Amino acid sequence: MKRLSKYRRHPLAAALVIGLGLLLVGSIYAFATPAAPAEASNARNQAVQEGRQMFLKGCSSCHGLNAEGTKIAPSLIGVGAASVDFQVGTGRMPMADASVQAMAKTPQYSPTETMALAEYIASLAPGPAIPSQESLNYSRDGNLAQGGALFRTNCAMCHNFAGQGGALSQGKYAASLMGVPPQKIYEAMITGPQSMPVFGDRSLTPLQKLSIIKWLKNAENEKAQGGIALGKVGPVTEGLLVWTLGLGLLIGAAVWLGAKSK
Amino acid sequence: MSDTQATKSGIDNGAFDFLDERTGIAKALKNNLRKIFPDHWSFMLGEIALYSFIILLLSGTFLTFFFVPSQEEVIYHGSYAPLAGLQMSQAYASTIDMSFDVRGGLLMRQIHHWAALIFLAAMIVHLLRVFFTGAYRKPREFNWLLGIGLLTLGILEGFAGYSLPDDLLSGTGLRIAEAIVQAIPLVGTYLAFFLFGGPFPGHIFISRLYTIHVLLIPAIILALITVHLMLVWFQKHTQYPGPGRTEKNVVGYPLMPVYMAKAGGFFFIVFGITAFLGALFSINPIWLYGPYNPSQISAGSQPDFYMGWLDGLVRMAPNLETHAFGHTISWNILIPALIVPGIFFTGLALFPFLESWVNGDKNEHHLLERPRNAPTRTALGVGGLTFMIVALINGGNDIIATHFGLSINQIMWFSRIGIFLLPVISFLITKRICLGLAHKDRDTVLHGRESGRLVMLPNGEYIEVHEQISADEKWTLTQHKQYDVIAGQTNVDSNGLQRATGIKGRTRRALSKWMYGEQVAKPTTADLEIESGEH
Ligand code: HEM
Numbered sequence: 001m002k003r004l005s006k007y008r009r010h011p012l013a014a015a016l017v018i019g020l021g022l023l024l025v026g027s028i029y030a031f032a033t034p035a036a037p038a039e040a041s042n043a044r045n046q047a048v049q050e051g052r053q054m055f056l057k058g059c060s061s062c063h064g065l066n067a068e069g070t071k072i073a074p075s076l077i078g079v080g081a082a083s084v085d086f087q088v089g090t091g092r093m094p095m096a097d098a099s100v101q102a103m104a105k106t107p108q109y110s111p112t113e114t115m116a117l118a119e120y121i122a123s124l125a126p127g128p129a130i131p132s133q134e135s136l137n138y139s140r141d142g143n144l145a146q147g148g149a150l151f152r153t154n155c156a157m158c159h160n161f162a163g164q165g166g167a168l169s170q171g172k173y174a175a176s177l178m179g180v181p182p183q184k185i186y187e188a189m190i191t192g193p194q195s196m197p198v199f200g201d202r203s204l205t206p207l208q209k210l211s212i213i214k215w216l217k218n219a220e221n222e223k224a225q226g227g228i229a230l231g232k233v234g235p236v237t238e239g240l241l242v243w244t245l246g247l248g249l250l251i252g253a254a255v256w257l258g259a260k261s262k
Numbered sequence: 263m264s265d266t267q268a269t270k271s272g273i274d275n276g277a278f279d280f281l282d283e284r285t286g287i288a289k290a291l292k293n294n295l296r297k298i299f300p301d302h303w304s305f306m307l308g309e310i311a312l313y314s315f316i317i318l319l320l321s322g323t324f325l326t327f328f329f330v331p332s333q334e335e336v337i338y339h340g341s342y343a344p345l346a347g348l349q350m351s352q353a354y355a356s357t358i359d360m361s362f363d364v365r366g367g368l369l370m371r372q373i374h375h376w377a378a379l380i381f382l383a384a385m386i387v388h389l390l391r392v393f394f395t396g397a398y399r400k401p402r403e404f405n406w407l408l409g410i411g412l413l414t415l416g417i418l419e420g421f422a423g424y425s426l427p428d429d430l431l432s433g434t435g436l437r438i439a440e441a442i443v444q445a446i447p448l449v450g451t452y453l454a455f456f457l458f459g460g461p462f463p464g465h466i467f468i469s470r471l472y473t474i475h476v477l478l479i480p481a482i483i484l485a486l487i488t489v490h491l492m493l494v495w496f497q498k499h500t501q502y503p504g505p506g507r508t509e510k511n512v513v514g515y516p517l518m519p520v521y522m523a524k525a526g527g528f529f530f531i532v533f534g535i536t537a538f539l540g541a542l543f544s545i546n547p548i549w550l551y552g553p554y555n556p557s558q559i560s561a562g563s564q565p566d567f568y569m570g571w572l573d574g575l576v577r578m579a580p581n582l583e584t585h586a587f588g589h590t591i592s593w594n595i596l597i598p599a600l601i602v603p604g605i606f607f608t609g610l611a612l613f614p615f616l617e618s619w620v621n622g623d624k625n626e627h628h629l630l631e632r633p634r635n636a637p638t639r640t641a642l643g644v645g646g647l648t649f650m651i652v653a654l655i656n657g658g659n660d661i662i663a664t665h666f667g668l669s670i671n672q673i674m675w676f677s678r679i680g681i682f683l684l685p686v687i688s689f690l691i692t693k694r695i696c697l698g699l700a701h702k703d704r705d706t707v708l709h710g711r712e713s714g715r716l717v718m719l720p721n722g723e724y725i726e727v728h729e730q731i732s733a734d735e736k737w738t739l740t741q742h743k744q745y746d747v748i749a750g751q752t753n754v755d756s757n758g759l760q761r762a763t764g765i766k767g768r769t770r771r772a773l774s775k776w777m778y779g780e781q782v783a784k785p786t787t788a789d790l791e792i793e794s795g796e797h
Contacts, residue, residue, distance in 0.1 A: 166561025
């Protein structure tokens, strides 16, 4: 199933499906028993239909009746199932209000509903597919240190050296990457949500993407070295601490010593 | 028993006499150990700076045993897995090794870095104390200059140290430093090339920086501190005005044993607090930043706070460049990174001379001024401080944006306008506050202090009873000197000095009016007599 779905937007897929369909019709006549692939495609058709209904209700006001886009929201034709799964699965879509950036919040659609929406958008035009869980075995594949180096080269300029997130211009920001599920990280890389660039397989191979995920997951669980981490945002919080707690204690001690001698 | 005692002390005396007869040490010790130091917590701020410098020397020496100042590329094989197999400079690798594979190494690094922040913060508050109390006035102008020199060297030393480990943030900082050097007209490009021994980052810079950081600047700082302290010694410490304290004496405790015991104790307190920070709070976690790589940069790359204001000024500068004669002049770097700080620090250094030129006061001062009695100077200080704080806030604009849900652009515009507006506003407010407090002092001297007790007069009116203050307090509140505005008519000013005419004279008159035009006259004896006659 999962393997198949990966190829479903291949240029030859339609021809293959038609060919298979003809073959099937013949087979049904021959054996008069329903075959599994037909059921699968029926199920998918049904999901596409359900997805379309949900889309009309929840998304079309912004994205247009056929997902062709409007003045306020972009076209979704060709963004692929991965983009829908990322945007709806992290609660960014449906967008709550016209803020500068769609915020991650509690998802409003269940996983099956999200899949239906994704199937519908994917049925409009080929686009990046949802990566399967089994292809995301980051604890087995990938290289931790390489992942760190790749992260610093490709992601740290927006997401900060430790994936804590950072500010972009005009009130936009790159979110913190702590606690984001591996699948969503992968989807973010292949779809490039909002101001984030798309990292296609040519700029980062799937294995390199896995390495980045491996490093991020390690950073999430790494035990703090050297004490309280102060937010992992660099010298700003360190300076703040020295001017408040550090100098506070020192001057407090000076006042105390000064008072003692009276 | 008593026999041994006698011999023992006899031996001691003998040894001491032996020394004394040849060196005259007894007299020197007697004079010096009985030296009196005044006592106030704000006089200990400089001590914090001194002690943190000592901590820096000690912890820094430990670091030199393990740090390898080389940009030679190596493959990391240490115990920190997220960097395993990566290529990095030896400087970075050795700092990582020191952090994870040397016992106490990380603690020492953290103590060294926290001590550096405390060193600079303490110097700054010490400077503020000296400024706001007028302690820099004659004869201490030279020590003021030494202090400014120490602060500047401290900033440079801190930046050099921050750049040594060759991590992503330090490399980013160096890159900006290089851009600043390059922005110097005419010689910039050449100078940067000379400093880095070729195009950035080169191969020799870390080792040069190392010598500068562990030898050159510490040696100069040590020498300057020595002169600084010797001057305090010979000129004696200033003191706050109070009963029995005059321009001619020092009221306080003898160096030995009281002051020494306190100072020794205070050293251990400073050391304890630094160690507490080092043990509990992570600082400069370079393993998270990664090794420096010119193609990488992190969001929120910041320098330490003592350079943060400079970064903030550079960040708020609009993009301005001119191209002339095949050269590019980058005003967007030149102005915020060199011209503005140059003016600021020069102004700070020259302030004592400027002030005494304006008020014509060439007398020695050993009694401190209360900030309210020099309203314009106090306001000027607060204005300057506000300027620095706005710059510093803009230096952290990206962190502030993400943590307070603001937009970088909002903060940028706030800073661009605020850097001009807020110093002026804080100047005006501070001056009002000072004048208000001076008014209150005047009232207290004339009418006594409000006692909070209400009394009903026979006619039904309520009045608050005022308690007269003691003669000592009156003296404290009225001892300060007030300067007159240089008058416009005569050719001789109030201090009997021949007034310069022309632009210099006019500037001086204008400044004098600005500094001393608005004051609360302190009560005269005549005022007091009238008051006491009335009641
Ligand atoms: C005014 C005095 C000083 C200041 C402000 C200062 C500041 C700094 C700073 C901020 C660092 C970066 C530390 C880090 O987080 O890794 C550093 C590193 C270093 N400092 Fe200093 N320092 C001072 C004096 C000294 C002295 C006197 C020595 C040696 C005798 C020294 C030796 C070192 C060494 C070897 C490093 C590099 C190792 C490392 O970064 O861990 N420092 N310094």
